[in-house]
Amino acid sequence: MPELPEVEVVRAGLEPAVSGATVRAVDVLDERALTRHLGTGAEFEARLVGRRIRSAARRGKFLWLPLDEHGGVDEALVAHLGMSGQLLLRAPGAPRERHERIRLEVEHPHHGELSVVFADQRTFGSLAIDALVATPDGRPGGRGSDRPAVPSQVQHIARDPLDPAFSDAAFRAALARKASAVKRVLLDQTVTSGIGNIYADEALWAARIHPETPALALSSRAVTRVLGEVRVVLEKALAEGGTSFDAQYVNVNGQAGYFAHSLNAYGRTGQPCPRCGRPIVRVGFMNRSSHYCPRCQRLTAVAG
DNA sequence: GGAATAACCTGGATGC
DNA sequence: TGCATCCAGGTTATTC
Numbered sequence: 001m002p003e004l005p006e007v008e009v010v011r012a013g014l015e016p017a018v019s020g021a022t023v024r025a026v027d028v029l030d031e032r033a034l035t036r037h038l039g040t041g042a043e044f045e046a047r048l049v050g051r052r053i054r055s056a057a058r059r060g061k062f063l064w065l066p067l068d069e070h071g072g073v074d075e076a077l078v079a080h081l082g083m084s085g086q087l088l089l090r091a092p093g094a095p096r097e098r099h100e101r102i103r104l105e106v107e108h109p110h111h112g113e114l115s116v117v118f119a120d121q122r123t124f125g126s127l128a129i130d131a132l133v134a135t136p137d138g139r140p141g142g143r144g145s146d147r148p149a150v151p152s153q154v155q156h157i158a159r160d161p162l163d164p165a166f167s168d169a170a171f172r173a174a175l176a177r178k179a180s181a182v183k184r185v186l187l188d189q190t191v192t193s194g195i196g197n198i199y200a201d202e203a204l205w206a207a208r209i210h211p212e213t214p215a216l217a218l219s220s221r222a223v224t225r226v227l228g229e230v231r232v233v234l235e236k237a238l239a240e241g242g243t244s245f246d247a248q249y250v251n252v253n254g255q256a257g258y259f260a261h262s263l264n265a266y267g268r269t270g271q272p273c274p275r276c277g278r279p280i281v282r283v284g285f286m287n288r289s290s291h292y293c294p295r296c297q298r299l300t301a302v303a304g
Numbered sequence: 305g306g307a308a309t310a311a312c313c314t315g316g317a318t319g320c
Numbered sequence: 321t322g323c324a325t326c327c328a329g330g331t332t333a334t335t336c
Binding site: 001002003036061080081082083084122124125187189196197198286287288289 | 327328329330331
Binding site for chain 1: 306307308309310311312313314315
């Protein structure tokens with residue numbers, strides 16, 4: 001599933017191909033891929049054709065391509081991959097992808113013509129054209145952006161733990177006032193972004209913290225450990241190209257990542273914990289699953 | 305206002 | 321073999 005590392009791999013793949021490119025044509029095949037766009041497919045197409053893409057930026061799981069100003073309006077093409085979305089680079093005229101929803105034909109001054117394909121099996125992902133608004137802290141909007149702006153629909157999303165402008169103090173303060181389970185807080189994109197079910201389970205396993213521990217019950221050292229392990233697991237996954245299951249996530253060239261081989265808890269129900277050998281258990285949590293080691297991650301072991 | 309839950313969606317796995 | 325059901329999970333609207 002596309003979480004921060006997967007989205008960052010896509011962003012990094014898109015950046016050299018689309019920065020400076022001009023959109024020549026847009027084909028919306030399925031308007032369900034525009035659920036975050038305020039307008040019709042035809043309007044989306046008309047508004048995008050002729051625009052020049054400046055760069056590729058990301059905050060958490062949101063990706064956006066800032067566009068040259070048009071009529072005094074500063075805006076971007078925003079993408080969210082949802083659970084199964086893919087952004088693929090293809091040669092012009094390439095055959096339709098399975099579950100292809102939208103295709104952009106772009107022309108780059110150095111690389112020539114290229115197709116940018118948005119494919120999405122489960123249609124939880126979407127594209128949208130959205131206005132850019134100033135960041136409250138005046139810092140760059142996210143990775144790949146040197147401008148202090150984010151799309152309006154990304155305003156409420158917190159910075160991610162790999163963002164140089166991420167505030168450890170604000171994260172600590174948020175945990176200290178929430179009685180919810182720490183895993184729920186890690187998944188709350190308004191507290192910290194980019195973490196999904198896989199990396200929440202992995203970071204909590206590494207930090208030896210039970211996913212249902214109340215956030216405010218964590219000691220200062222435990223919070224430090226969680227945040228440190230979140231960063232370690234995200235950076236390691238990024239280095240390995242992300243986590244792929246059943247080809248649900250691929251980079252812009254359609255290639256899978258390798259991090260699934262490095263998972264210690266997620267998806268390993270019944271298999272021995274790599275640390276103590278006790279079988280990993282799976283429990284229902286927030287309409288999904290939590291995987292943890294019942295020996296290493298005890299509900300009472302929150303101090304230190 | 306904060307927290308918890310349901311709904312959205314499709315395809316693969318599983319059970320009968 | 322074919323059909324029905326379950327499961328995966330990010331975001332948001334709704335409910336408590």
